[in-house]
Structure formats: C-alpha cells, structure tokens
Amino acid sequence: MLSGLSPISESSLSMIFAGYSIRINPRPYYKRTNMHEFFLPVIQSALRSAGIDTDKQIIIEQPADKKFGDFSTNIALLTAKECRRNPRELAHEIIGHLVFPPDTIAKIEVAGLGFINFYLTSLFIMRSLRQVLRDGDTYGKGTVGKGKTAIVEYVSANPTGPLTIGRGRGGVLGDCIANLIESQGYEVTREYYFNDAGRQMQILGESVRLRYQELCGKTIEFPDTHYQGEYIRDIAEQIYNEHGAALAENDEVLTFKNSAEAIIFSSIKKTLARLSIRHDSFFNEHTLYTPDAAGITANQRVIDALRENGFIADYDGATWFLTTKLGQEKDKVLVKSSGEPSYRLPDIGYHISKFERKYAMIVNVFGADHIDEYPDVIEALKILGYDTGRIKIAINQFVTTTVDGQTLKMSTRKGNADLLDDLIDDVGADATRLFFIMRSKDSHLNFDVELAKKQSKENPVFYLQYAHARICSLLRMALQETGFDPASSEDHKLLELLTSPSELQLGFALLDYPDMIKTSVRLLEPQKMVEYMHSVAELFHRFYQEFPIIKAEPDTMKARLFLALATRQVLRNGFRILGVSAPESM
RNA sequence: GCCCUUGUAGCUCAGUGGAUAGAGCAGUAGUUUCCGAAACUAAAGGUCGGCAGUUCAAGUCUGCCCAAGGGCACCA
Numbered sequence: 001m002l003s004g005l006s007p008i009s010e011s012s013l014s015m016i017f018a019g020y021s022i023r024i025n026p027r028p029y030y031k032r033t034n035m036h037e038f039f040l041p042v043i044q045s046a047l048r049s050a051g052i053d054t055d056k057q058i059i060i061e062q063p064a065d066k067k068f069g070d071f072s073t074n075i076a077l078l079t080a081k082e083c084r085r086n087p088r089e090l091a092h093e094i095i096g097h098l099v100f101p102p103d104t105i106a107k108i109e110v111a112g113l114g115f116i117n118f119y120l121t122s123l124f125i126m127r128s129l130r131q132v133l134r135d136g137d138t139y140g141k142g143t144v145g146k147g148k149t150a151i152v153e154y155v156s157a158n159p160t161g162p163l164t165i166g167r168g169r170g171g172v173l174g175d176c177i178a179n180l181i182e183s184q185g186y187e188v189t190r191e192y193y194f195n196d197a198g199r200q201m202q203i204l205g206e207s208v209r210l211r212y213q214e215l216c217g218k219t220i221e222f223p224d225t226h227y228q229g230e231y232i233r234d235i236a237e238q239i240y241n242e243h244g245a246a247l248a249e250n251d252e253v254l255t256f257k258n259s260a261e262a263i264i265f266s267s268i269k270k271t272l273a274r275l276s277i278r279h280d281s282f283f284n285e286h287t288l289y290t291p292d293a294a295g296i297t298a299n300q301r302v303i304d305a306l307r308e309n310g311f312i313a314d315y316d317g318a319t320w321f322l323t324t325k326l327g328q329e330k331d332k333v334l335v336k337s338s339g340e341p342s343y344r345l346p347d348i349g350y351h352i353s354k355f356e357r358k359y360a361m362i363v364n365v366f367g368a369d370h371i372d373e374y375p376d377v378i379e380a381l382k383i384l385g386y387d388t389g390r391i392k393i394a395i396n397q398f399v400t401t402t403v404d405g406q407t408l409k410m411s412t413r414k415g416n417a418d419l420l421d422d423l424i425d426d427v428g429a430d431a432t433r434l435f436f437i438m439r440s441k442d443s444h445l446n447f448d449v450e451l452a453k454k455q456s457k458e459n460p461v462f463y464l465q466y467a468h469a470r471i472c473s474l475l476r477m478a479l480q481e482t483g484f485d486p487a488s489s490e491d492h493k494l495l496e497l498l499t500s501p502s503e504l505q506l507g508f509a510l511l512d513y514p515d516m517i518k519t520s521v522r523l524l525e526p527q528k529m530v531e532y533m534h535s536v537a538e539l540f541h542r543f544y545q546e547f548p549i550i551k552a553e554p555d556t557m558k559a560r561l562f563l564a565l566a567t568r569q570v571l572r573n574g575f576r577i578l579g580v581s582a583p584e585s586m
Numbered sequence: 587g588c589c590c591u592u593g594u595a596g597c598u599c600a601g602u603g604g605a606u607a608g609a610g611c612a613g614u615a616g617u618u619u620c621c622g623a624a625a626c627u628a629a630a631g632g633u634c635g636g637c638a639g640u641u642c643a644a645g646u647c648u649g650c651c652c653a654a655g656g657g658c659a660c661c662a
Contacts, residue, residue, distance in 0.1 A: 059602090059603095059604095061602085061604085063604090063605075064601085064605085064606095064607085064608075065605075065606080067605095068605065072604090072605090074603090074604060074643095077604075077642075077643080080642080081642075087642080111605075112604085112605050113604085113605080113642075113643080114642095115604075115605070158662070160662095195662075198661085198662070199661070199662090200661075200662065285662095316660080317660085318660055320660095329588075329658095330658095333659085333660045334660095335660085336660040337660060338660075340660085342659090342660065342661085342662090343661075343662045347662095367656090368590075368591065368655080368656050368657075369656065369657065369662095370657085370662085371589080371590050371591080371656075371657055371658095372589070372590080372657055372658060373657095373662085375589095395590080395591080397590095397591060397592075397655075397656075398591095398655070398656065400655090402598095438599090439598085439599065439600095440599085440600080442591060442592075443591085443592070443599075444591075444592065444654085444655055444656090446598065446599090448598075451598090451611085455624070456624060457610095457611090457623095457624055457625075458610085458611055458612090458624095459624090460610075460611095462624060463610085463624080463625095465624090466622085466624050466625080467625095469622080469624090470621095470622055470624090470625085473621080473622055474621060474622080477621055477622090478621080481621085519602080522602095523602085527600085528600095531600065531609090534609085534610080535609090538609090538610095541625055541626065542625095542626065542627090544621085544622095544625080544626090545617090545623090545625065545626045545627085546626085548620070548621070549621060550621045551620070551621065585622090586622090586624070
C-alpha cells in the first residue's frame with residue numbers, strides 16, 4: 001500500500017528543511033571540513049570512471065546557503081574547459097559515477113552553472129555524533145604531528161620593563177598557536193628569547209641607579225633617553241629598602257642592572273602566569289656571544305659561514321651582510337664598528353640553534369614592529385642551506401584600547417604605555433585572552449575595555465561561557481529530576497531520533513570541529529576557533545529555546561541530552577585550546 | 587620616498603576564486619504559567635575605499651591611486 005514511499009527515517013535534510021520555513025544560515029565559519037576526507041575519494045574515483053584526468057584541486061566546501069546543500073564541489077566548473085564540455089552536462093555525468101556508502105547521502109543535484117551539491121542524511125549526521133561522545137576530551141585532536149617536534153617562540157620581551165598590552169596580544173596569540181599545534185600531535189616547546197646584556201639593559205641599570213641615588217637624597221639629572229616609567233622608582237625603592245643608602249656612592253651599574261632584571265623578569269613571568277602563559281624554555285641571546293669549546297662564538301660562526309658564501313664585506317669599520325646582492329636597497333650591519341653585533345646577527349644564530357635542535361616546525365610569533373626583521377634572517381638561513389620552509393611567521397598587528405568610547409593610542413616608551421597587568425585587573429584573564437584573539441591577527445585590534453567588563457550578552461566571552469554553563473546546569477537538572485546521565489550511558493543510537501533542522505544544524509556543526517582546528521593550525525589563526533565556537537553556542541541556544549529537553553518523552557530526552565553533552569564537549573575542548581575557562585555555572 | 591598590515595552595514599568585525607556579501611552590538615518589532623531571558627525570533631540596514639585588468643566566475647587575484655596603523659638605525 002505504501003510501497004512507493006521511501007521510509008521516513010531516510011528523509012533527506014532538504015526534505016526536512018522544505019517542511020519548515022525557518023531560515024537556517026549560521027555564520028560561514030568554514031569552507032572545507034573534515035568531511036573532505038569522506039567526499040574526496042568518492043569524487044576522485046568518479047572522475048576516473050568518467051575518464052576525466054585533471055590536476056585541478058578538488059574543493060569540497062560548505063555553501064553559505066543551506067539551500068545549496070550541506071556540501072558542494074565546483075569540480076565540473078573547473079574542468080569543463082579542459083574537457084571542452086558544458087559544465088552542467090559534465091556535472092551530471094560525474095554524478096552518474098559517484099558511489100557513496102549507504103544511508104549517508106540523501107540527495108545529489110546539479111545546480112547553478114554546474115555545481116554539484118550534496119545533502120547528507122540526518123541518520124549520517126546523528127550517527128557520526130557518537131564519535132564526539134566516544135572521543136571526549138580528545139575529540140578534535142589530529143595526528144599529523146605525531147612523533148614530530150615543534151618550537152613556538154613568543155613574548156620574548158627583554159626584561160627592561162613590565163609587559164604592555166601590545167605584548168599581551170602576542171603572548172596570548174603565541175600560547176593559542178602552541179596549543180593548536182600541540183592538538184595535532186606535535187611535541188611543542190614554548191620558548192622565550194631574551195637578551196639581558198645589551199645596551200638597553202645598561203640604560204635600565206643606569207636608570208635604576210639614578211632613581212636610587214635620588215632616594216638617597218642626591219640631586220640627579222635624569223636623561224630623556226632613560227626609562228621614565230614609575231616602575232623604575234619602585235625597583236629603586238626595593239633596593240633602598242634592602243640596602244639603605246649603602247650603595248649611594250656606587251657608580252657601578254651592574255648591581256642595579258642585576259637587581260632590576262631579576263625583579264622585572266619575575267614580574268613578567270607573574271603577569272604571564274595570570275594569563276596561563278608558560279614557557280618551557282628561556283633562551284638567552286647572550287649564549288650566542290659566548291665562545292664554545294673551540295673558542296669560537298656562534299655569532300662568529302655565522303659571519304664565517306656567510307663570508308664563505310660571499311655575502312659578507314667589511315667597510316666603514318663595520319661588518320655587513322650583503323643584502324644588496326639579494327635585491328635589497330641597502331646592506332645590513334651585522335657587526336657594528338664598536339665591535340658589538342647588531343641584533344640581526346644573533347637572530348640568525350638563534351634560528352640556526354632551532355634547526356640544530358631539529359624542530360620539524362619552527363613558529364615565530366611577534367608584533368608588527370618587528371616586521372622588517374625576519375626577511376633578512378630567512379635569507380641568511382637560505383644561504384646557509386637551511387630548510388626555511390619549516391619556519392612559519394605569525395605577526396600580530398597592534399592594539400588600541402577604547403575606554404568610554406575614547407581610543408587611547410599605545411605608546412611603548414615614556415612610561416605611559418598601558419600595562420597588561422592593569423588590563424587583567426580590569427577585565428579578568430578570560431576576557432583578556434579572548435579579546436586578544438577574537439579578531440584576526442592581521443587586524444588592528446580595538447580592545448573595548450568597557451565591553452570586556454560587561455557581564456551581559458553583548459560581551460562575547462559571556463556568550464560563549466554562558467552556553468557552557470547552561471549545558472552544565474541542564475545536565476545537573478536532568479540527573480536530579482530523571483536520574484539520567486548521558487555521560488555514563490552508551491545508548492547513543494537514540495540520537496537517530498533527532499531529525500529537526502535545529503538539531504541537525506547543531507550536530508552538523510559539532511562534526512566540523514576537527515577540521516576547524518586543522519584550518520586554525522594551517523593559518524596559525526585562533527580567531528577561527530572563536531568564530532566557530534560562537535556559532536556552536538548560537539546553534540545550541542536556538543535548539544535549547546525551541547525544544548523541551550527534560551520534559552520531552554524519555555527516549556527523545558535522552559537523545560537531546562546526548563546532543564547537549566556533545567555540544568558541551570566541543571565547547572570545552574575549544575576553551576582548552578583558547579585558554580579560556582569553561583565555567584560550570586555563572 | 588620604500589616595505590608590511592588594514593579599508594566590507596551606524597559601531598566592532600567574519601568572508602579559504604564560486605551561487606542572492608554575512609555575524610555581533612546599537613536601533614526597531616516581538617517571545618517568559620515551561621529545563622538558566624546572561625537566551626531566542628523577525629524585519630531593517632551595503633556604490634565590499636576608488637579606477638583599470640586577469641577569469642566562465644573577483645569582496646577575494648594583479649596593477650595604479652586614496653586613506654588609517656606600523657616599520658624603514660652601526661636600537662631590539
């Protein structure tokens with residue numbers, strides 16, 4: 001009697017969507033997905049059967065508009081020309097050769113100029129969600145880095161003063177990048193490169209000495225070129241409290257420099273710790289100035305090696321890296337006429353050390369003010385035969401802060417720079433971290449301090465954390481009222497009961513998490529994660545708003561609790577990478 | 587003068603050569619006898635800085651111009 005009808009459980013997303021007038025159009029937070037691995041071999045094999053031989057890359061993307069399917073490929077458009085075929089006709093032929101596993105694809109169609117659009121079955125989506133529940137905390141982890149090591153260098157501020165807000169952005173960015181890379185199986189070293197021996201440190205010591213002498217009652221003249229910040233007085237006071245005026249006649253800077261360095265470094269580490277930023281390794285630039293067993297410094301070895309390759313010349317009393325031979329306008333000084341290396345030389349040596357330590361991936365995170373620094377280093381490394389393809393550079397643009405709608409410009413010198421500690425005091429660690437990475441690193445960040453302090457939906461930190469807390473509350477309530485705990489149940493098959501658009505949309509988004517991370521890793525861009533998590537939170541709230549969960553009939557209730565649990569898992573895993581706390585209640 | 591980044595809705599920003607350019611906030615109109623309304627829904631809001639070019643297809647790639655931020659030291 002009903003023999004002509006397909007079973008309802010096989011109903012396609014498109015059919016379901018057609019029955020609702022809801023427009024579901026979440027942010028296009030991704031294009032390629034982990035489903036790439038599902039589609040790619042099928043399409044490749046279809047192209048082979050169709051006799052299409054192309055070197056064009058097969059792109060599987062999620063159309064911005066769901067009416068064009070869950071996934072889509074433009075391969076017919078790309079290859080039509082070389083096949084001398086009409087793209088739509090070609091698309092139809094390719095479709096004829098596509099073979100998918102049963103119960104996965106509900107509909108395939110040719111649309112537009114020759115796109116092939118795929119619609120997944122709800123069954124496929126909901127079945128796949130079991131993986132989220134099964135993998136738990138490891139859901140989303142990748143394996144490409146297994147057995148490989150990576151080094152991420154970030155912060156790297158010399159201990160001349162407290163960390164500024166600008167440094168904070170780089171610090172958080174670096175930390176998130178390290179987390180991202182680690183999530184793909186790499187063994188990651190987080191390194192901080194610093195120099196406590198240069199001219200700036202001398203000036204620091206001198207600045208402290210003068211302030212100290214001032215405290216001892218001496219009349220001093222404090223030069224403009226010295227560090228003006230209030231913290232110099234604080235350090236001087238600490239020394240004074242410890243030694244009294246005993247060092248008042250001491251013109252030797254070293255004591256002051258050493259004390260200042262110790263105090264400042266410890267304060268920097270303290271500030272970083274407040275943001276959960278930790279380093280495994282501190283690399284002192286000065287080791288490159290220290291002769292090795294053969295009595296030669298790393299710096300000297302760099303000069304010698306470059307000279308052997310014909311890229312060194314001595315003139316005007318200095319030693320130059322002949323970057324004009326590489327098409328640049330000017331040569332660059334490696335050793336000043338004073339005999340001291342310029343910063344470029346140890347930078348090259350430092351990077352050689354990263355190669356010598358055999359890192360498969362070398363990531364440098366630094367601010368836009370160092371933008372001119374790395375090309376010379378890369379060129380030098382190339383000349384010396386290193387595989388510079390392993391080096392990835394992440395440069396973050398600067399931060400301006402907005403308070404009460406007024407934009408404050410960052411000024412690093414003269415002691416009026418915004419201090420990172422003050423910001424954390426003001427808005428808290430979670431908001432500080434999230435705000436630093438919620439914009440693309442290439443984008444000049446406008447940090448709205450008032451917004452970050454708001455405990456309301458306008459504040460994206462709270463929007464994300466609220467979704468997590470809400471799920472926790474829901475699960476607590478469910479356990480209390482019904483005794484059901486989805487975390488300790490294996491009845492995941494019940495998920496297949498869920499077929500409504502908002503449930504499927506949410507489930508679909510959760511499945512995309514692993515590839516979202518891969519995209520973030522590839523681009524060294526944690527901002528993608530924030531965008532994605534916002535979308536997950538939004539889809540959850542919509543789902544939550546639309547359906548009763550605890551009050552639904554028992555099997556449906558269980559299914560929805562599984563979905564909620566999977567959502568919480570994805571949010572939690574994402575929060576871990578971003579270094580933002582996942583509160584159980586707020 | 588040269589180099590890097592940015593320019594997309596009133597504001598803050600997504601947008602990986604594809605289909606009618608999207609969010610959040612603000613503003614407008616709604617949604618609570620019901621699991622957390624810190625939420626949700628809807629309508630509205632655009633010469634994608636400008637001009638050329640490449641492409642079947644350009645916010646996206648190329649060139650030039652304009653504007654903002656940063657960098658152009660024998661400072662780091």
